[in-house]
Amino acid sequence: MINISINNQALEVKAGKTILQVAKKAGLPIPTICHLPGLESRSVCRICSVEVEGHNKLLPACSTVVEENMQIQTQSTKTVNARKVLMEFIIAEHGGIETLNTQVREYASQLGVNSARFYLHDQKLKDCNRYSSDYIQLAQEKCIHCDRCIRACRDSHIINRSHRGSASLLTFGEGDSLLDDTACSSCGDCVPVCPTGAIYSDR
Amino acid sequence: MQAEIKKQCFSVASFYESAESSYVKEKQIIKIEGRNVSSFEAYSKEESFNQLKNIINNKISNTEVLESIYNSGLCGCGGSHIPLLKKWQAAIPFKPEYLVVNGLEGEPYTYKDYFIMLHYPQLLIEGLAISCRLLEINEVYLIVNSAYKLAYENLSKVVSENTNLLKNINIHVLYGPDPDLYIVGEETALLNYIEGKRGEPRLKPPYPHEKGLWNKSTIINNVETLSWIPLLLKSPERFKNKHPKLVTLSGDVKLPGIYEVDMGDSLERIIHKAEAEDLSFIEVGGISGGLIPKKLINVNYDVNGLSKLGLHVGSGTIRLFNNTRDPLLEMSKSAEFFKEESCGRCTPCRVGTQELLKFSQQLLDSNETDESISWLHSVSETMQQTSTCGLGKAASVPVITYLKHFRNL
Ligand code: SF4
Numbered sequence: 001m002i003n004i005s006i007n008n009q010a011l012e013v014k015a016g017k018t019i020l021q022v023a024k025k026a027g028l029p030i031p032t033i034c035h036l037p038g039l040e041s042r043s044v045c046r047i048c049s050v051e052v053e054g055h056n057k058l059l060p061a062c063s064t065v066v067e068e069n070m071q072i073q074t075q076s077t078k079t080v081n082a083r084k085v086l087m088e089f090i091i092a093e094h095g096g097i098e099t100l101n102t103q104v105r106e107y108a109s110q111l112g113v114n115s116a117r118f119y120l121h122d123q124k125l126k127d128c129n130r131y132s133s134d135y136i137q138l139a140q141e142k143c144i145h146c147d148r149c150i151r152a153c154r155d156s157h158i159i160n161r162s163h164r165g166s167a168s169l170l171t172f173g174e175g176d177s178l179l180d181d182t183a184c185s186s187c188g189d190c191v192p193v194c195p196t197g198a199i200y201s202d203r
Numbered sequence: 204m205q206a207e208i209k210k211q212c213f214s215v216a217s218f219y220e221s222a223e224s225s226y227v228k229e230k231q232i233i234k235i236e237g238r239n240v241s242s243f244e245a246y247s248k249e250e251s252f253n254q255l256k257n258i259i260n261n262k263i264s265n266t267e268v269l270e271s272i273y274n275s276g277l278c279g280c281g282g283s284h285i286p287l288l289k290k291w292q293a294a295i296p297f298k299p300e301y302l303v304v305n306g307l308e309g310e311p312y313t314y315k316d317y318f319i320m321l322h323y324p325q326l327l328i329e330g331l332a333i334s335c336r337l338l339e340i341n342e343v344y345l346i347v348n349s350a351y352k353l354a355y356e357n358l359s360k361v362v363s364e365n366t367n368l369l370k371n372i373n374i375h376v377l378y379g380p381d382p383d384l385y386i387v388g389e390e391t392a393l394l395n396y397i398e399g400k401r402g403e404p405r406l407k408p409p410y411p412h413e414k415g416l417w418n419k420s421t422i423i424n425n426v427e428t429l430s431w432i433p434l435l436l437k438s439p440e441r442f443k444n445k446h447p448k449l450v451t452l453s454g455d456v457k458l459p460g461i462y463e464v465d466m467g468d469s470l471e472r473i474i475h476k477a478e479a480e481d482l483s484f485i486e487v488g489g490i491s492g493g494l495i496p497k498k499l500i501n502v503n504y505d506v507n508g509l510s511k512l513g514l515h516v517g518s519g520t521i522r523l524f525n526n527t528r529d530p531l532l533e534m535s536k537s538a539e540f541f542k543e544e545s546c547g548r549c550t551p552c553r554v555g556t557q558e559l560l561k562f563s564q565q566l567l568d569s570n571e572t573d574e575s576i577s578w579l580h581s582v583s584e585t586m587q588q589t590s591t592c593g594l595g596k597a598a599s600v601p602v603i604t605y606l607k608h609f610r611n612l
Pocket residue numbers: 142143144145146147148149150170193194195196197198199
């Protein structure tokens with residue numbers, strides 16, 4: 001067991017746990033989007049950012065392991081401001097708030113963010129949706145690159161991010177393969193994990 | 204081996220695919236001239252490997268070498284400016300297995316590593332061989348920018364001509380990906396590239412010295428950093444109360460090229476030698492660096508001095524602009540660059556860089572409002588606070604320094 005504090009409250013917690021895990025146990029929930037228990041953490045969305053004494057940058061609660069004497073703030077102004085901006089980024093990239101899943105919309109409303117100044121999604125991205133299969137379909141322009149589908153897939157080579165920057169895309173297999181030409185077994189594991197409906201199945 | 208790595212890499216979706224590369228062309232046409240690089244010029248070909256031989260023949264002990272490096276205060280020249288020994292010391296408890304030498308030099312308008320690899324390849328190989336002995340490492344990956352064909356050949360030649368001196372070290376001299384792939388120069392992205400994965404940065408911790416290449420402890424050093432080692436052993440006096448460093452000066456100047464400077468000297472003195480014409484403003488630290496007007500050139504060129512102006516040394520890139528240029532336009536080019544070059548991994552950077560570009564477009568159209576300026580500051584703060592790697596953390600520096608120094612905002 002190690003000693004830490006969260007929001008100035010002293011706690012004794014199990015070593016080896018993440019800030020997210022111990023905060024949840026202490027009844028101090030932290031919003032998460034890309035994190036999904038059971039999948040390896042990638043910490044890409046950063047909505048779980050927290051402030052830790054001695055670090056000049058915010059740290060992702062979902063992958064940062066607690067250390068002895070860590071002093072954590074989960075609701076400081078700095079943290080909340082960053083989350084607000086990031087939530088607006090998510091809405092901007094997704095192209096609106098209505099079609100985000102309930103959980104994300106709830107976090108957005110807790111943060112008081114319900115729209116974005118700019119909507120960024122590029123209609124050109126839609127061209128790439130044709131690579132999906134009959135069973136699993138892609139609405140690329142809604143994707144927020146949380147990487148959940150990539151991690152949920154049993155085969156790490158089937159769903160990939162390709163290109164970069166504002167042109168980042170989800171693609172299948174090597175380069176621009178059709179999903180049908182990959183080892184995809186249509187198990188559908190990638191579908192329910194998606195918070196945006198960007199990967200979906202209408203079967 | 205090389206072909207294998209490339210093949211694996213290219214198969215990772217089309218990340219490594221890129222359009223006609225203006226950048227390669229530019230890197231090839233710019234003349235790489237050394238000017239006032241006295242430490243390098245003073246090192247003759249005949250002296251090559253003398254320092255390494257002294258170590259092999261026990262004329263100087265490992266402890267003495269370490270002391271010399273310590274006394275020199277040599278710092279990482281790739282942009283970190285962390286004392287080299289500090290970096291090494293952190294790795295020792297993990298028993299480092301690999302040394303990765305980063306010769307990608309992806310920062311536009313930066314050619315100092317090219318200069319060394321092209322003209323002084325033996326210095327780099329000697330420096331890395333000394334490092335390997337000190338660190339008890341026998342596997343080295345030296346990754347060279349794939350536009351640097353001649354440098355690659357020169358390095359390979361030095362390695363093959365000195366197999367005797369290098370006999371316990373396995374040196375893989377490999378080309379990097381398409382040089383347009385700026386992000387692969389980030390150290391953990393480079394590790395992914397070598398492993399044949401998509402060149403995205405990794406989450407830290409674990410740091411490369413804890414879990415690096417193939418999960419083994421790995422030290423990553425810049426070309427220039429290691430090349431200084433034989434020089435500081437030969438001429439310790441050059442480092443007495445001084446920190447020499449190479450910079451690339453370019454832009455509207457008569458004498459563009461690579462200059463050896465003393466860190467802490469005034470920027471004014473440093474750029475003087477390049478003979479700027481009608482100087483109006485300066486970009487310090489490369490494309491992720493900041494812009495300052497001419498009136499601020501009195502600043503000390505080192506980490507502390509520059510940080511007061513919101514700038515960083517970066518990889519020693521300085522560009523000078525004359526009075527026909529527009530800082531706003533230069534800043535917008537940086538914003539455009541980052542929007543393209545973000546690896547796309549994390550939300551703050553992938554989306555933030557697009558917001559920065561939208562904002563610079565507003566400035567170009569004179570459409571900015573108090574609200575959009577304050578939003579821009581929040582975006583910048585969030586990118587700095589939450590981006591995974593240095594690209595996202597630094598991407599807003601050009602716009603922030605522009606607002607500060609040219610608009611008082
Ligand atoms: S498709 Fe869905 S799950 Fe996959 S990265 Fe995009 S938003 Fe995340």
